[in-house]
Amino acid sequence: MKEREKPVHGDDNPKPREVKRRLKSTKRISRRKRLEFEEVELPLQVAIIGGGVAGMEAASVLTEHRCPVILFEARPELGVNVKNKYKIFPDFSDAGRLVETMTKAMDHPLITVNKDTEIVEIIREPDAYTLLDNKGVPHTVPAVLLASGYEPFDAKRKEELGFGIYEGVINSLQLEDMLREHKVLNSLGEDPRRIVFLQCVGSRDEKVGNHYCSKICCITAVKQAIEVKRQLPDTEVYVFYMDLRLWGQGYEELYREAQEQYSVRFVRGRISEAASTFDGRVQIKSEDTLLGQPLKMVTDLLVLMIGMEASPGTQKLGKTCGLEGPYGFVRSKSPHLEDNLSDKPGFFLAGTCKRPMHIAEAVNDGRAAALEIIKYLRK
Amino acid sequence: MTTKKHYWNEYQKEIADDKYFYERSCIRQTFFPGSETAFLRILKEELGKDILDVENQHTCTGIGFYSDIVPLETTMTIVARLFSLMTEAGYENYVPSCVTSFGVFSEIVDLWEHQPDMLEKARKILFETTGRTFELPKNIAHPSDIIYKFREELKEKMRYRLVNRFTGRPLKVVEHIGCHYAKIFPDKGVGKAEFPHVLAGMIESWGGEVVDYPERRHCCGFGFRQYVVRANRGYSVANSKKKFESMQPYEPDFIVTNCPGCTMFMDKWQYTIAEMEHKTYDKKGYGIPVLTYEEMAGLLLGYDPWELGLQLHQVQSERLLDKLGIHYDPNEKYKSVSGRILPNPEKPQYLRV
Amino acid sequence: MADFGFSISKPQSIDTNDMDVGRLQALEAKVPSFKRCINCGACTATCSAGQFGGFNIRRIHNLYRWDQRKGLEKELQQCMLCGKCTLVCPRGVNLRYLIIRLRKALADNK
Numbered sequence A: 001m002k003e004r005e006k007p008v009h010g011d012d013n014p015k016p017r018e019v020k021r022r023l024k025s026t027k028r029i030s031r032r033k034r035l036e037f038e039e040v041e042l043p044l045q046v047a048i049i050g051g052g053v054a055g056m057e058a059a060s061v062l063t064e065h066r067c068p069v070i071l072f073e074a075r076p077e078l079g080v081n082v083k084n085k086y087k088i089f090p091d092f093s094d095a096g097r098l099v100e101t102m103t104k105a106m107d108h109p110l111i112t113v114n115k116d117t118e119i120v121e122i123i124r125e126p127d128a129y130t131l132l133d134n135k136g137v138p139h140t141v142p143a144v145l146l147a148s149g150y151e152p153f154d155a156k157r158k159e160e161l162g163f164g165i166y167e168g169v170i171n172s173l174q175l176e177d178m179l180r181e182h183k184v185l186n187s188l189g190e191d192p193r194r195i196v197f198l199q200c201v202g203s204r205d206e207k208v209g210n211h212y213c214s215k216i217c218c219i220t221a222v223k224q225a226i227e228v229k230r231q232l233p234d235t236e237v238y239v240f241y242m243d244l245r246l247w248g249q250g251y252e253e254l255y256r257e258a259q260e261q262y263s264v265r266f267v268r269g270r271i272s273e274a275a276s277t278f279d280g281r282v283q284i285k286s287e288d289t290l291l292g293q294p295l296k297m298v299t300d301l302l303v304l305m306i307g308m309e310a311s312p313g314t315q316k317l318g319k320t321c322g323l324e325g326p327y328g329f330v331r332s333k334s335p336h337l338e339d340n341l342s343d344k345p346g347f348f349l350a351g352t353c354k355r356p357m358h359i360a361e362a363v364n365d366g367r368a369a370a371l372e373i374i375k376y377l378r379k
Numbered sequence B: 001m002t003t004k005k006h007y008w009n010e011y012q013k014e015i016a017d018d019k020y021f022y023e024r025s026c027i028r029q030t031f032f033p034g035s036e037t038a039f040l041r042i043l044k045e046e047l048g049k050d051i052l053d054v055e056n057q058h059t060c061t062g063i064g065f066y067s068d069i070v071p072l073e074t075t076m077t078i079v080a081r082l083f084s085l086m087t088e089a090g091y092e093n094y095v096p097s098c099v100t101s102f103g104v105f106s107e108i109v110d111l112w113e114h115q116p117d118m119l120e121k122a123r124k125i126l127f128e129t130t131g132r133t134f135e136l137p138k139n140i141a142h143p144s145d146i147i148y149k150f151r152e153e154l155k156e157k158m159r160y161r162l163v164n165r166f167t168g169r170p171l172k173v174v175e176h177i178g179c180h181y182a183k184i185f186p187d188k189g190v191g192k193a194e195f196p197h198v199l200a201g202m203i204e205s206w207g208g209e210v211v212d213y214p215e216r217r218h219c220c221g222f223g224f225r226q227y228v229v230r231a232n233r234g235y236s237v238a239n240s241k242k243k244f245e246s247m248q249p250y251e252p253d254f255i256v257t258n259c260p261g262c263t264m265f266m267d268k269w270q271y272t273i274a275e276m277e278h279k280t281y282d283k284k285g286y287g288i289p290v291l292t293y294e295e296m297a298g299l300l301l302g303y304d305p306w307e308l309g310l311q312l313h314q315v316q317s318e319r320l321l322d323k324l325g326i327h328y329d330p331n332e333k334y335k336s337v338s339g340r341i342l343p344n345p346e347k348p349q350y351l352r353v
Numbered sequence C: 001m002a003d004f005g006f007s008i009s010k011p012q013s014i015d016t017n018d019m020d021v022g023r024l025q026a027l028e029a030k031v032p033s034f035k036r037c038i039n040c041g042a043c044t045a046t047c048s049a050g051q052f053g054g055f056n057i058r059r060i061h062n063l064y065r066w067d068q069r070k071g072l073e074k075e076l077q078q079c080m081l082c083g084k085c086t087l088v089c090p091r092g093v094n095l096r097y098l099i100i101r102l103r104k105a106l107a108d109n110k
């Protein structure tokens, strides 16, 4: 991270000295009104980078504590990485509705939302940070929350699986779209006779440089397999896995339900190659490792369960801030009690910019980060 | 197939421009010597390149090495001697004619990079036994890499295209890449291992259409010891059969490969399968012709099919030549270099020729 | 025919494209708990028959899942229907009943 003593600022931005002065007054206010300080509006904004569920939840909590927030989202919409799902595990609730509820809360007098605004650089000032956005506008704030999230793995990198080459090979997000439209069709536009899911695409794979488990894809496959069976009861559904990691509350039960109620078949083995057949379906190569025998299988659709990687924003900002952790995620101060802190005072972290998480975790993490920020500002 | 171009183009290996040291292939010289001659002719006459083909060269031990008959130290020393021939001749770009050799060289160089003591050992053994020294090549490229690199220049000189003269449609070509070309070291192959572009690039540039069939990436089954030991040959042929069955619905006009083992086995196993199971993979019982990339290039450049040695293949190519519109003299087919007409070979019982 | 001294090897892989899923579904309809198996191998581990004859009840029902029936009927004769496997199964698969149904299905479907 760049550090400087005397920065240049736009007119609207407080100078670091001003930040320092107002911070002092904040402390005075809070000392005076110790019991009801939530009612006192903090004179300074907190910047949140990333309008995903973690960033939005943090913004909500900060405003509940009368702290003004400026939220930056690189994309034209908030919550895209959740909105691109149809129904979410573990309860099959509606992803769109969840994002809608959270987005509505952003319509708050203390929140300024800047969409289409990517933070490209962060400069550390004495007692403040100056964020530069893609339009070259600087924003100086006493505290920053990095909630820049994840990026779904680009399955084209697993060349042998033919994603982006064969129409019958899709990723889990494309299946979400099909499920939303109630149009799960093969490449010829017909009802699929067979659908195969493949786990751990882009995760637990040295060949793409990711040794970690993305932890959401096993349960996502179970969820999607059930969805498919609800929409297409006659379709054969197979899930090829290396290990099934159904760790969360209700996950194992959902797995059991997938087997028992929906006849989803789980096969232990990793698909090593996919190719198109003459009639436009997909031939896969795998072993049933529990039998120790290779399988010959043709399927209408091969769904790749893509994992979570650090988003380009996370990777870039993590690097410029010196907080780069494993695989391009950012590193917190410590994983137990200081997981929302970084080793830079006033610089906080939340959500999947740190590691793969599901929605509830990311939301809780955003909430926890907000409380850390309040604590920091009022100290 | 067009969508794939994008991925293929993402990886291009480094291929030297000129001044090549050529190393011949044992199998190629024995079974389709016309290919090697054609390669040298294309480089020298069509492209005006400097390519040296020295006399005192020898096997790379590849087949023996990969069959576990030749020990590593021997192969290392043999490789060292071949490199010393290159060094003595003042060349730096090594061009092994055979994909197996290409694998051996890439593998030994990689070993030396990781274990410098092995390189020292090779230097020492070579010096003690022959008094020779060597430098490592600057670039190792397979001949198919070089033809690929200059495919557009060659296209300018070609008299024919990979187009069916009767229908005006592109010929459907199955391309098969030898395993040792890119599966051991993906970075050493054009387009890497899963969708190698080395032959596909030639086919596309020269007007043909690449057949993408499910078993495209499967091994031809040669497998060295799998072929060398007779009892294992059933396994070897089964692999080729798997490929033929998979490509059959696409009705390919011919197969082109960049590895001598593949050319030989995909060609000759068609005879074996026809004789054993009375099955061929074209509609009329002739089998699918299997060419080397030099034979393909040579034909398009207008070289005489019999000089290219097409008659030495098991599956005969007259029907393909007709589709390409290439003239040939049936009476010249079995003529020796000295001009003597040789007796016609015996005909197989089931495979039509 | 020319004698080549070898014959073309047959594929060793399980061809799932030819299988009849109906047979498996019929068995599952009779023994719904069968669907819940997670391949833990507790049944095989405890099976008395499995300790001596190379009999593997988990492998048998897995083969049947892929409609691989060859030799299963004979193999299943080794089972003594003692029921120990059912006792230990963590997913509550009614193995003993499964074996009875499987024997019948195999006998009916020759």
Ligand SMILES: Cc1cc2nc3c(=O)[nH]c(=O)nc-3n(C[C@H](O)[C@H](O)[C@H](O)COP(=O)(O)OP(=O)(O)OC[C@H]3O[C@@H](n4cnc5c(N)ncnc54)[C@H](O)[C@@H]3O)c2cc1C
Pocket (backbone or CB within 6 Å): A049, A050, A051, A052, A053, A054, A055, A072, A073, A074, A075, A078, A079, A080, A081, A082, A085, A087, A088, A089, A090, A117, A118, A119, A120, A147, A148, A149, A150, A151, A152, A172, A173, A216, A220, A306, A307, A308, A311, A312, A313, A314, A317, A350, A351, A352, A353, A357, A358, A359, A360, A362
């Ligand atoms: C296939 C798949 C299915 C899933 N299904 C479920 C499910 O069913 N249930 C569930 O609980 N979880 C699910 N998840 C996980 C869920 O998507 C995440 O937990 C959640 O989106 C994490 O939220 P986040 O706010 O941490 O990050 P994100 O949602 O990634 O939000 C980060 C935001 O930051 C923005 N950003 C990045 N860099 C910058 C920058 N420099 N400047 C400005 N903005 C920037 C990004 O545009 C993005 O909008 C799934 C994940 C995948 C991959």
Ligand code: SF4
Pocket (backbone or CB within 6 Å): A199, A200, A201, A203, A204, A212, A213, A214, A215, A216, A217, A218, A219, A243, A244, A245, A305, A307
């Ligand atoms: S959650 Fe499952 S599919 Fe995803 S990486 Fe982990 S083991 Fe693989």
Ligand code: SF4
Pocket (backbone or CB within 6 Å): C043, C046, C047, C048, C049, C050, C057, C078, C079, C080, C081, C082, C083, C084, C085, C086, C095, C096, C099
């Ligand atoms: S019932 Fe049969 S399979 Fe089960 S433990 Fe007894 S002998 Fe083994």
Ligand code: SF4
Pocket (backbone or CB within 6 Å): C036, C037, C038, C039, C040, C041, C042, C043, C044, C058, C085, C088, C089, C090, C091, C092, C093, C095
């Ligand atoms: S004990 Fe039950 S769950 Fe485990 S392998 Fe046997 S049948 Fe399956």
